[in-house]
Amino acid sequence: xxxxRILVVAGKAVAVAALLTxxxxxxxxxxxxxVKPGQEIFAVPTVYAFEPTLEHYAxxxxxxxxxxxxxxxxxxxxxxxxALAIIASTCAGYVYSRNSSRFLNASxxxxxVVRLIPPIVVTLPLFPLVNIMGLNDTHIVxxxxxxxxxxxxxxxxxxxxxDQIPRELxxxxxxxxxxxLTILRRVIVPLAAPGILAVAVFVVVFAxxxxxxxxxxxxxxxxxxxLVISEMIGSIDGVDWGILFAASTTQLAPILIFVVLxxxxxxxxxxxxxxxG
Amino acid sequence: xxxxxxxxLRKKFGAIEIIKGVDLDISDGEFVxxxxxxGCGKSxxxxxxxxxxxxxxxxxxxxxxxxxEMEPRERGIAMVFxxxxxxxxxxxxxxxxxxxxxxxxxxxxxxxxxxxAARILKLEELLHRRPAQLSxxxxxxxAIGRAIVRKPSVFxxxxxxxxxxxxxxxxxxxxxxxxxxxxxxxxxxxxHDQVEAMTLADKIVVLDGGKVQQVGAPIELYKKPANRFVAxxxxxxxxxxxxxxVTRVADGSAQVESPSVAPVAVQASGxxxxxxxxxxxxxxxxxxxxxxxxxxxxxHVSLVERLGHxxxxxxxxxxxxxxxxxxxxxxxxxxxxxxxxxFDPGAAHLFAA
Numbered sequence: 174x175x176x177x178r179i180l181v182v183a184g185k186a187v188a189v190a191a192l193l194t195x196x197x198x199x200x201x202x203x204x205x206x207x208v209k210p211g212q213e214i215f216a217v218p219t220v221y222a223f224e225p226t227l228e229h230y231a232x233x234x235x236x237x238x239x240x241x242x243x244x245x246x247x248x249x250x251x252x253x254x255x256a257l258a259i260i261a262s263t264c265a266g267y268v269y270s271r272n273s274s275r276f277l278n279a280s281x282x283x284x285x286v287v288r289l290i291p292p293i294v295v296t297l298p299l300f301p302l303v304n305i306m307g308l309n310d311t312h313i314v315x316x317x318x319x320x321x322x323x324x325x326x327x328x329x330x331x332x333x334x335x336d337q338i339p340r341e342l343x344x345x346x347x348x349x350x351x352x353x354l355t356i357l358r359r360v361i362v363p364l365a366a367p368g369i370l371a372v373a374v375f376v377v378v379f380a381x382x383x384x385x386x387x388x389x390x391x392x393x394x395x396x397x398x399x400l401v402i403s404e405m406i407g408s409i410d411g412v413d414w415g416i417l418f419a420a421s422t423t424q425l426a427p428i429l430i431f432v433v434l435x436x437x438x439x440x441x442x443x444x445x446x447x448x449x450g
Numbered sequence: 451x452x453x454x455x456x457x458x459l460r461k462k463f464g465a466i467e468i469i470k471g472v473d474l475d476i477s478d479g480e481f482v483x484x485x486x487x488x489g490c491g492k493s494x495x496x497x498x499x500x501x502x503x504x505x506x507x508x509x510x511x512x513x514x515x516x517x518x519e520m521e522p523r524e525r526g527i528a529m530v531f532x533x534x535x536x537x538x539x540x541x542x543x544x545x546x547x548x549x550x551x552x553x554x555x556x557x558x559x560x561x562x563x564x565x566x567a568a569r570i571l572k573l574e575e576l577l578h579r580r581p582a583q584l585s586x587x588x589x590x591x592x593a594i595g596r597a598i599v600r601k602p603s604v605f606x607x608x609x610x611x612x613x614x615x616x617x618x619x620x621x622x623x624x625x626x627x628x629x630x631x632x633x634x635x636x637x638x639x640x641x642h643d644q645v646e647a648m649t650l651a652d653k654i655v656v657l658d659g660g661k662v663q664q665v666g667a668p669i670e671l672y673k674k675p676a677n678r679f680v681a682x683x684x685x686x687x688x689x690x691x692x693x694x695x696v697t698r699v700a701d702g703s704a705q706v707e708s709p710s711v712a713p714v715a716v717q718a719s720g721x722x723x724x725x726x727x728x729x730x731x732x733x734x735x736x737x738x739x740x741x742x743x744x745x746x747x748x749x750h751v752s753l754v755e756r757l758g759h760x761x762x763x764x765x766x767x768x769x770x771x772x773x774x775x776x777x778x779x780x781x782x783x784x785x786x787x788x789x790x791x792x793f794d795p796g797a798a799h800l801f802a803a
Contacts (some may be wrong), residue, residue: 341535344502349549349596350523359548363539 203425207418214414229415233423237405240420243398246312250397251380253316258323258376259369265324266331266368267357271343281332284325292322296386303390310392318390319380327372334368335361374435381428398424452513452526452603452636453478454499459508461494461660468494470660471508476638476653481630484640485647486657486683492640493608495657499638500529500606513603528597529606532613534589536581536596542568543577546595567598570632571625587618594629607639611646623649644684648672656680678728678801687733687762690773692747693803696725704800710767714745718800730799733762736775736791745793747773751783765789 206214208225233240269277296318308314338361346356362369387397402424405417454476461469469491476482484492497503499510501522510518517525528549536545543564550560568574571591581589590610597605607626611619627650630637641647647654648668656663656671656679664676668684675681681689694706697713704721706729707713721727736747749765752772761777775791783789 339533339535341531341533342537345529345531345535345537345596346548347502348500348522348527348529349600350552351548355552360537 200425200429203418203421206414207422209415211413211415214418229413229419230423232413233416233419237401237416237420239396240398240401240405240423243396243401244423246395247381247397247399250312250315250319250395251377253312254319254323254380255373255376257316257320258327259372261320261324262327262331262372263362263365263369264357265328266333266335266365267361269328269332270335271340281329284328288322288325293385297389300389309390310394312395314390315380315383315387315395315397318386319376319383323372323376323379326375330372331365331368334365334371338364370435374432377431378428381424453480454513454604454636454638455509455511456499457509457511459495459498459510460506461491461498461503462506467506468660469498469506472657472660472662474655474662474665476636479634479636481637481639481650481652482655483647483651483653484638484655484657485642485644486663488642490657491660492642492657496529496606496608496638496640499525499604500527501525502529526603527606528600528602528604529608530590530593530597530610532609534581534593534613536589536592538581541578541580542573542584542592542595545581545592546599548596549600563599563601564595567595570598570629571595586614587622590614590622591625594626598629598633603636605633605635605637607637609641610639612641612643619646626650644686648684654684656683658683675730675799678730681730681799681801685732685734687774687776689730689732689799690736690747691801692729692731692767692771692773693769694727694729694800696721696723696727698723706800709769710748710771712746712748714795714798716745716795716798716800720802721800726803728801728803730801731773731793732797733774733776734778735793735797736773736777737793738775738777738781739790739792745795745798746790747793748788748790749773751785751787751789754783754785756780756782763789763791765791 207229208227209220209223210226210228213220213223269281303309303314342360342364343356346360351359382399383397384399384403387395387400388403391397391400398420402417402420405420406412454474456472456474456476459469459472459474460467472495484495486492494503498505499512501517501520505518509516512525512527522529537548540548546564546567547560550563555563564577565574568577571594573588573591573595576584576588576592581592584592590613593610610626611622614622623646626637626639630650639646639650651668653665654668654671655665658679664671664680666674671680671684675684675689678691682691692708692711694708694711696704696706698705698715699721700715702717702719703715704718704727705713705715706727708729711729716729718727731745731747747765747767749767751763752766753764755762755764758780759778761779761781761783763775763777763781763783765773765775767773773791
């Protein structure tokens with residue numbers, strides 16, 4: 174009995190350790206390599222004791238100014254896509270939550286099915302269309318694209334969150350003289366904030382890291398940071414791994430901090446005490 | 451202030467008719483209680499008045515104006531919900547001022563009105579708290595406060611006390627009665643609790659199956675129920691119903707009897723000799739000892755509940771029915787013993803079987 178329990182605990186520990194190794198080792202490797210002196214990055218055996226240096230970051234700043242332009246483009250596109258996705262998902266989720274009809278119920282299924290199609294299949298044929306509209310190589314095209322991918326998931330998520338807000342609150346607000354939009358803005362949105370943040374996390378992570386569509390639809394004016402990183406690999410004067418790791422770390426840091434911060438909000442439930450106590 | 455008129459009001463959900471043609475007049479300043487068992491349509495009717503449910507057919511007039519298609523905010527009403535429906539992310543003050551803010555009232559006026567309502571409801575200390583930090587009774591007072599600040603001409607209450615415990619319910623009941631006196635506004639109150647209905651109402655509307663069964667003052671309903679449903683619903687413990695046979699009819703009265711009910715003439719019309727009928731006698735109308743009374747019920751004691759001020763005796767009658775007697779003092783009865791309870795025929799009712 175006792176040994177059985179020890180085995181369970183040990184098994185859990187091994188599983189957690191394996192999971193942590195799997196997910197953290199690559200990140201640790203990238204971050205550590207970005208502050209290792211150049212010749213020690215791929216040294217065999219691996220050097221664990223080294224003098225940390227910021228030379229790669231300085232070099233990145235000097236030689237790859239466009240990477241920082243790329244970060245700004247990434248930030249603009251991520252912010253825009255997130256805002257678009259949140260607005261659309263919240264509005265749609267509200268409608269799905271508060272109304273029901275055969276058409277609405279069927280369209281939920283459709284939303285999920287659409288999500289299963291490989292995005293590139295739908296997107297590539299859009300290329301000539303985007304060109305005609307003069308949206309090629311603009312921030313807008315990526316904002317719209319990224320937002321679109323997440324509106325279906327976002328809508329379903331928001332519906333679930335809004336379903337938990339008692340309908341009586343809508344009705345009380347209606348009696349208080351609020352129209353639909355006011356109810357959405359002043360009652361639903363504040364209470365569905367954890368849901369909105371959850372959707373935001375999905376979109377932000379995706380938009381910040383996305384490569385393929387950025388590669389297809391942008392060239393110079395809206396080039397995102399991941400594109401610049403890929404250029405570093407294909408650089409004609411050979412790959413400078415130190416700079417590459419510094420760039421990767423810089424690219425990774427904000428998103429990591431964002432997700433860690435948001436994680437706390439994802440769990441919070443705001444509706445406590447809304448109705449009967 | 452405003453009166454209401456409901457004319458043949460109907461509500462269908464799909465093919466099912468929930469409200470089957472309600473006609474009702476409510477005068478300005480009246481306290482009207484809709485009462486009935488769950489599913490009788492009382493809440494639906496209230497929500498139709500509020501504008502939260504569409505009216506399928508018929509007309510609703512508030513203060514003389516037809517308002518079938520009006521938005522809730524245009525009807526001059528305020529509503530208190532069973533679940534309180536307070537905005538959990540707003541303070542008590544903001545909950546109460548929400549409607550006024552939407553109405554773009556001047557800040558000073560909002561402040562004054564909320565303070566006034568808080569004073570009436572003794573909420574001054576709690577204005578900065580969130581709903582989650584309040585007790586059930588306090589939340590209910592905030593919900594009422596939110597209604598008061600809007601100075602509506604009609605207050606609608608949807609089972610406002612059913613989430614409170616018994617002691618608090620009594621306090622809040624008195625508070626609502628006091629509020630009605632103080633504000634003088636028309637109030638419509640939905641409940642399934644007949645004690646609330648009897649104590650609060652100027653006028654009770656008994657609903658069952660989407661239809662009005664009877665409208666009247668509480669005592670009128672108690673003393674002269676229009677039908678067996680109302681007779682059984684109003685009064686506690688419930689009225690006894692005993693199957694009887696009409697043996698003779700005279701002008702305005704019918705003589706009835708059964709194996710457990712001795713022949714007695716009660717006020718009734720529309721019956722013929724030989725008809726099956728149902729005799730209704732309130733438990734409080736039964737008195738120990740059949741000899742001195744004009745009507746009597748025989749049976750065996752099956753259960754005795756001694757409450758101190760009153761004794762509830764449950765008896766199995768000779769015809770296999772169950773009857774309750776509420777004796778207004780402490781008394782002892784031996785379970786299984788034979789008893790006869792008498793009643794004044796003037797206090798008995800006869801219904802069609």
